[in-house]
Amino acid sequence: MRKLIFPLVLILLFGFIACKGRSDSSAKSADTPPFSTLENIEKEDIKNQKPVDQAEYNDLLNYIANGDTTGLWPVQNQPLPLEGAVLPYHRVVAYYGNLYSKNMGVLGEYPPEEMWSRLLKETEAWEQADPKTPVVPAIHYIAVVAQGTPWSDGKYRYRMPQQQIDSALAIAKMHDALVFLDVQVGLSTVELEIPQLEKYLLMPHVHLGIDPEFSMKDGTPPGKKIGTLDAEDINFCSAYLAELVQDYNLPPKILIVHRFTKGMVTHYKNIKLSPEVQIVINMDGFGRPELKYSTYNRFIHPEPIQFTGFKLFYKNDTKESPNHLLTPEELMKLQPRPVYLQFQ
Template identity: 30%
Template sequence: MRSATRPVSPSVGTADVSAARSASMVTAMSVTGHGNRPTVLTLMAAACALLVVGASVGFTSSTDDAREPVRRGASPFATPAKALDVVPASSPVGSALGTSRRLYRSAPVVVVAPSADPAAQGLAARAAEQLRAPMLLDGPDTAEEIARLQARRVLAVGAVRKLSDSVAVGATSSAVDAAVESARRAHRVPSPQANDVIVLTRSVTANLAAVTTARNAGATVLPVPDADPRSAPRAAQVLRDRPRTPVIALGTPFARSLGYTLSVVRDGATQPGGGYLLFRNRHLVALYGHPGSAALGVLGEQGVTKSVRRAKVVASRYARYTDRPVVPTFELIATIASAGAGRDKDYSAEASVKTLRPWVDAARKAGMYVILDLQPGRSDFLKQAKRYRSLLREPHVGLALDPEWRLKKEQKPLQQIGSVSIGEVNRTSDWLARLTRKYRLPQKAFVLHQFSTSMIRNRSRLVTTHPELATVVHVDGQGTQGEKMGTWKAIRRGLPDGVAFGWKNFYDEDKPIRSPRKTWAVRPRPDLITYQ
């Protein structure tokens, strides 16, 4: 527990890398029936190896795919009409259908494979690649798509139900080779083309049919495993290099936030130290306090220029332990719990934007991060956060809530430990997320200070799913190292997924203060380390 003598302010008045086909892939797939047969694993590996990692956009998610009539003699390949389109599929069957509908107007030959037979799918992908044909999986809507494509031959590889104009093909290399050769003699194979479209998929293997169709239509396919291009460096780079190329994303996991995350990577809205996500492969090391008031933390012990230098020195003590960026940070107390009620009777003195602006600007110029800390008294966090909207619009500025100083009516600072409802916390994070999304800002820190479980009521309902925010529970207990570790374990217990953690060292109250080496050894390793 922290000391009851924690000070309060007496009255603070303040190249194009699109889908070039792999020559080795074509060689591996062109088996003529002579010599050794490739194994199923080889076929699957070769099929998956087809992947080539190669302006603000509007977000559109289609729930009903367009089925336009096909004009004879027209190019079989389609160009997406939407800048951003999510295939609303929950399975590989749906992803394959959606990709075919978006990228093919027609096809003389279609290849179909069973939805639950990876070996047959690998052989089918080989056949589809050689014929530059769409590949579908057997499902309830497959026949309708074949009809739309006006296919005159269907190669059904493996245990596929009987389809119109289908040719049953055994799931063997020789059978597939013979079927491909027959189709080539009877039907013209479309000429290859580079289609200026990018297709995003969470899994190349799981979505093999859709990926094969996309590549055959000339699209660039990029893997984005967690449906967030900010976490896939290669995909992010390609998307940034091709800011006007239409994007098709496969599957409903992309639907919620791709409009925002795509705009971030295409705008190059990176964090101090590089990258798009705040705590992906980086740590923040912060000095805490209020300008001009040494009693409120170390930031008040010197001016802004010397504080920048001091923050960099403290951060450098951690940089020796990692190859990842360690970003020096200011945690500025923006609203300060006050012994006096003040004109608004809320026992919180709100610093002006003018007072904080030089610190925010100096941090930006120095490549640092800033967190604005709120001690709202009898006000509420959302109301106070909105006072600093202009500062929170800066790409390097996040927000911290300090429930210790959230008071009920008739309460005063230091007479009790304050608390906040989870509803107020979630309303504040919702507002900050909308602000971040509206201005296409990098992901922001959303920090919750806590040293007692009573400080945040119903914490299990904490919303941690905003892609715009990196939510941090900052464990800021003080005292002996044994007491601090006990608080660390207690506060981390029972939290929802998706939370990062912060640790605070107190220069005066900790007995003794933990060294950088021992702080770095805390597990799980803190993402945010603060000094007060």
């Protein structure tokens, strides 16, 4: 089972950065990048932030639940998000990857214009399959990448340099897309890595993704086994984002958590929800359609947190005939319906 649904071990793990002339000093310079566009940002009064309408929100949650009769969906007693929330008023369709590598996802495989042509076709397909839910495109960029070697600090991860993150932002700006910065901590921690991205996360359209697969709490190098994140880790990320929203009067942030095994997320009942952050558990497994459905039904549906996502692999989902890339019409039958779609 794991062999079929385990995402590809990243080519980057074994050295694509070396061909870009990486040095240890470049990793250090990524710690405190000079973000000139945010130098003058000031804290604003949260009193202007209001929750959304309760009735409308409940109606949309019921629509997403899609007739689920288990009592798990929609998630009950969740806080109302603040005004400006993306979910569940929209569905996000994202292209995932890293600009250094064609092997990490479709985002780095094509030049920006061609990438956008492909992504817009996916957003149009979802708009046709579900006219009730407007679609927002997104760029999901891996900003901290797990490594197969320890580098100088022994953390087995590489922080992308500022110019690479800026390039992802520029690509997103071509069509006013959302941006997700994804973090693979390796032997580091979310407490160390997330603050490095703060000045980007202060941008209203920039959100966060975290990948338990490459969180190696026992010291095993990434790619050797599947990692894990606990509710405590997820709560740290959520609280960090919530504080930014509160302090700078930002619209609610989205937090994407990848998952394709039970052990990737532990103590899910302890995950805390807030009006400032919307949490999506993204089904990240690849393989034939029945295997992807099984992963969703075994690890996403039974442990409800707030919203769900679904990842599609252009290559790994279609390797063997008659396998095919699941369509929007097929995924609309899921209970609950995913509000975030990610293409790799």
